[in-house]
Amino acid sequence: MxxxxxxxxxxxxxxxxxxxxxxxxxxxxxxxxxxxxxxxxxxxxxxxxxxxxxxxxxxxxxxxxxxxxxxxxxxxxxxxxxxxxxxxxxxxxxxxxxxxxxxxxxxxxxxxxxxxxxxxxxxxxxxxxxxxxxxxxxxxxxxxxxxxxxxxxxxxxxxxxxxxxxxxxxxxxxxDVDGVCTADPRVVPTARLLPRVGYAEMLELAANGARVLMTRSVEYARRHGVTLHVRSSFTDEPGTIVAEPAGEVVERDMEKETVTAIAHDRSSALVTVAGVADDPALVARVFRVLAGTGVEVDMPALGAALSFTVPRSSAVATAELLEAELGLKSVSVDVGIGKISLVGSGIRAATGAFWETFAALEVEITQVATSELRLSALCRESELDRAVRALHEVFELGGADQAVVYAGSGRGW
Amino acid sequence: MxxxxxxxxxxxxxxxxxxxxxxxxxxxxxxxxxxxxxxxxxxxxxxxxxxxxxxxxxxxxxxxxxxxxxxxxxxxxxxxxxxxxxxxxxxxxxxxxxxxxxxxxxxxxxxxxxxxxxxxxxxxxxxxxxxxxxxxxxxxxxxxxxxxxxxxxxxxxxxxxxxxxxxxxxxxxxxDVDGVCTADPRVVPTARLLPRVGYAEMLELAANGARVLMTRSVEYARRHGVTLHVRSSFTDEPGTIVAEPAGEVVERDMEKETVTAIAHDRSSALVTVAGVADDPALVARVFRVLAGTGVEVDMPALGAALSFTVPRSSAVATAELLEAELGLKSVSVDVGIGKISLVGSGIRAATGAFWETFAALEVEITQVATSELRLSALCRESELDRAVRALHEVFELGGADQAVVYAGSGRGW
Structure with missing residues (x-):
């Protein structure tokens, strides 16, 4: 029992x-x-x-x-x-x-x-x-x-x-979806249901566009060692177990499954702050102001200008705040971007194929970020679906059967 | 304040x-x-x-x-x-x-x-x-x-x-009504708003058909000395104060206003138990069974048969229970009755005029009950409105202005 x-x-x-x-x-x-x-x-x-x-x-x-x-x-x-x-x-x-x-x-x-x-x-x-x-x-x-x-x-x-x-x-x-998939089945018809995924990978997926679970509850589950089982209440599909990976699973992941899934996200905007690249103290003040707002900042990059993503709903307010607080004149907002993220335990080995895919598609990547389990890139939002499908194929994530999507979902995949 | x-x-x-x-x-x-x-x-x-x-x-x-x-x-x-x-x-x-x-x-x-x-x-x-x-x-x-x-x-x-x-x-x-009236304004167009009424009279009115207040809350108010003020949330009418009568009001009531208001009720049924009049022990057992049900019993009368009223919704069940528990054969239910009640502090003096009014109307009274503040009679439900209007006129309860009734009321007057 x-x-x-x-x-x-x-x-x-x-x-x-x-x-x-x-x-x-x-x-x-x-x-x-x-x-x-x-x-x-x-x-x-x-x-x-x-x-x-x-x-x-x-x-x-x-x-x-x-x-x-x-x-x-x-x-x-x-x-x-x-x-x-x-x-x-x-x-x-x-x-x-x-x-x-x-x-x-x-x-x-x-x-x-x-x-x-x-x-x-x-x-x-x-x-x-x-x-x-x-x-x-x-x-x-x-x-x-x-x-x-x-x-x-x-x-x-x-x-x-x-x-x-x-x-x-x-x-x-x-x-109202069958579980956690290798990609959003509404974008990738060959997306496959993942029978099992680790907390850390699930967190990366949730934080980068997979709405089936919120990062907050996954974090809580990881901290308290609660095994999650994501299932559909409309079907009898087996769903996805989210848990600390068992030894054998890790081993198999390390050898074969370098990439677990692809997440994508249309809800971010790119904020670009010009004229601060040569002023490290000012850059630090920008991030201090951002931290004070509680807004989620991702994909920071410092080149000719400082840029980073925030949720679209906060983008204009964030730009105005930076201008007001720091007397900055040229803070721009781009709401036409999309973010694509490879998530998996062996992500480093995938970097080459990742770049090659974008090059072959002639999709321009404007910014990248990596972590132990994630490789993210920004491109134009209009190129997003095409890139997700191409990467899904390159990394052989698809299953034999087509994934099933249910209508009326507020959750995404 | x-x-x-x-x-x-x-x-x-x-x-x-x-x-x-x-x-x-x-x-x-x-x-x-x-x-x-x-x-x-x-x-x-x-x-x-x-x-x-x-x-x-x-x-x-x-x-x-x-x-x-x-x-x-x-x-x-x-x-x-x-x-x-x-x-x-x-x-x-x-x-x-x-x-x-x-x-x-x-x-x-x-x-x-x-x-x-x-x-x-x-x-x-x-x-x-x-x-x-x-x-x-x-x-x-x-x-x-x-x-x-x-x-x-x-x-x-x-x-x-x-x-x-x-x-x-x-x-x-x-x-959604203006307060407590001398009668239901939907039946008696000349009904007058009562500026003030005592707890005891209000209890009698509430228990006998005036649905503006429930007896339960009036009883609670009386026990704890809470002054009630019944008012409309749709108008600015002054409403009715329900409180222990002040000395002067009692005096005025005793001299002139022998009757405060008329209540009527269509929600009772008459239960008649034949063949028990000569068996006091059986009558006692009838009332013991009734007490056990928690059903409200009113207007008890013992003549050739034993009869009393109960809420219509409980009447059939009550009759069946008495037959089953006491082995009685002839318990009948009459759902066509109406109850009319005069309520006031000087009710005894009104009894003569009360009977005369029914006689003049040629409305048959089948049963009566009196208390210090109430005189109730049962008649056919179809005669109820006519009798209420006649009594309201005989006891000069009407005001100069016509009472106002609001639509959509679930409360009655």
Whole structure:
């Protein structure tokens, strides 16, 4: 008998019919003899509807505390409904709010971090033989006795944190795609499902455009040794295990699979700061200002000018801030770039073939960055798909069967 | 400076526009220099929508605990939205769940009773100069750490309980009618708004068909000395004060106003048990069985047969239970009756005119009951409106102006 934590995203429980379907999946695991804890997101559009109501009663954004009070009701509703459905199907279930489940967070409304998980009540309910449902995305700030939300990817993080605290055997992340693939199947029809991937590679994939998991929950899983299993709630595909690589897998990776997967990203913009290349102190001040904003900076390069990528949504504000704070005159923003990343354990050996592919395609690379597990390049966004497909073929990542993509996905691959 | 508790029902906050309108009313009180605590119900149809979702995922009713988890989200949403609207209009507000506001209840999910109110957090927020919003209808059972609901009229009860615990100067119940009238204005066009009514009379009116207040919250108000002020959230009418009668008012009542108002009720059925009149022990057993069901029994009469009224929704089940438990053969149910009640402090003096009126109308009275403050009679339901109008005229309860009725009311008068 294992202890299994299962997380279902909003699209998996978007309707009463889907809730019943998810209930059957939960019961299948329970009837296989396992203890089951379920973390469900808010139903499909609930969060958007609540945000819309808030916008209609207020010209300004609501206070973060009140927005959290408002939005956390979404998960309470979906979890209670799932408990009602499970009980109706003969399996008594108890739904717990984040606070009841012992998820304690910082007081940063809208983007709280989990500081502690004390799942006493969860254990009690499991010991009574019940299926336990925990509202994702939320917790309690002990100092203020206020409910908080964890921000983007919060329900995944709740599931991983609960799994870690309970020392669960596995944390299954159910979503609307089959798992983690060698590339986005919507771009590369021959993309293959990865049966297993290490935490570090998964982090690189997540940070560079693969939206199937958020870096935050993968980091949490790695730190607490939680095995993730990414699966579709719409099919019975085996999905992808994310875990520390076992010895034999590493060996095989080192010998043969120099590249695990290709990620690509259209959400970055390139910021170029001219006239600082010969002033190291000024360059340092640029990065100090950037660090103060909390904006994610990637692909830094210093040549004739200083350039780096930031999320497109922050690009103009970042450029204006640099001009205002440092009296810089020529900060430019390019939103037409794309980023392509090879990820794998033997990435260094792949560099030559990587450059040769771009040369053969006559696609210009404007900037590169490498790490132990990643080789990234910037090109024009319009060239991105062509380059991803070519690299996927060059590195022989494709499988015999075509990957399956499901419609209506908010997650990407 | 006073401390004012205001309660708004679901129809008062049925849309984003109504929430903004209610926010303006709350602010008007705050700007008059008062401390304000607001208790809001769930928005218009929210509860029905949640019940519908539950029915779609379960063929059986959901467990009471899970139904409470589900339904309490409705008040959290409306209160958070109202807090967001108030803050947008320049008046910082904090919304609190029932548990956060210190509303502690029994563990009877779906029909919990309040056992204690410890409004420490409410006081703290008031002391910070904030408007405080408390989610109505809900509380926390300390033994189980589970959220509970108070059942029908629960938001009124929350408001009265909070007002009592804070020793508020008044508890304003905002609804979709102008206040308590001398009769239902939909039946009696000349019905007059009562500026003031005592707790005892209000209890009789509420128990006998006037749905503007529930007996439960009036009883709570009387026990804890909370002054109620029933008002419309759609108009600026002065409304009705419900309080212990001041000396002068009693005197005036005793001299002139023998009758305060007329209530009528179409929701009762008459149960008649034949063949028990000569068996006092069997009559006692009938009432013991009835007491065990918790069904409200009124208008008991023992003549050739034993008869009494119960709510129509319980009538058939009650009759079947009596037949099954006591081996009775002839228990009949009449769902075509109506009940008419005169309520006032000098009701004894009115009895003669009451009978004369029915005689003049040629309406047959089948059963009567009296108490210190009430004189009730049963007649055919089809004769009810005619009798109510005639009595209203005989006892000169009408005002100069016609009463105003608002559409879409779920409350009655």
């Amino acid at each position: 294992a202890l299994v934590v299962q997380k279902y995203g909003g699209s998996s429980i978007g309707s009463a019919e889907r809730i019943t379907e998810v209930a059957r999946r939960v019961i299948a695991t329970k009837e296989a003899g396992h203890d089951v804890v379920v973390v469900a997101s808010a139903m499909g559009d609930t969060t958007d509807e609540l945000l819309d109501l808030a916008a209609r009663v207020s010209r300004t954004p609501g206070s973060p505390r009140e927005m959290d009070m408002l939005l956390t009701s979404g998960e309470r509703i979906s979890n209670a409904l799932l408990a009602i459905a499970l009980t109706d199907l003969g399996h008594p279930a108890t739904s717990l709010s984040g606070p009841q489940a012992g998820v304690f967070t910082t007081g940063d409304h809208g983007s709280a971090r989990i500081v502690d998980v004390l799942p006493t009540r969860v254990r009690q309910e499991l010991d009574r033989g019940r299926i336990v449902l925990v509202a994702g995305f939320q917790g309690l700030c002990k100092d203020t006795d206020d409910v908080t939300t964890l921000g983007r990817g919060g329900s995944d993080t709740t599931a991983v944190a609960i799994a870690g605290a309970l020392r669960a055997d596995v944390c299954e992340i159910y979503t | 006073a401390l004012v508790v205001q309660k708004y029902g679901g129809s008062s906050i049925g849309s984003a526009e109504r929430i903004t309108e209610v926010a303006r009313r709350v602010i008007a009180t705050k700007e008059a220099g008062h401390d304000v605590v607001v208790v809001a119900s769930a928005m218009g149809d929210t509860t029905d929508e949640l019940l519908d979702l539950a029915a779609r995922v379960s063929r059986t009713p959901g467990s009471p605990r899970e139904m409470d988890m589900l339904l309490t989200s409705g008040e959290r949403i409306s209160n958070a939205l109202l807090a967001i609207a108030l803050t947008d209009l320049g008046h910082p507000a904090t919304s609190l769940s029932g548990p956060q506001a210190g509303v502690f209840t029994t563990g009877d999910h779906g029909s919990a009773r309040i056992v204690d109110v410890l409004p420490t957090r409410v006081r703290q927020e008031l002391d910070r100069g904030r408007i405080v919003l408390v989610a109505g209808f809900q509380g926390l059972c300390k033994d189980t750490d589970d959220v509970t609901t108070l059942g029908r009229g629960g938001s009124d009860t929350t408001a009265v309980a909070i007002a009592g615990a804070l020793r508020a100067d008044v508890c304003e119940i905002y609804t």
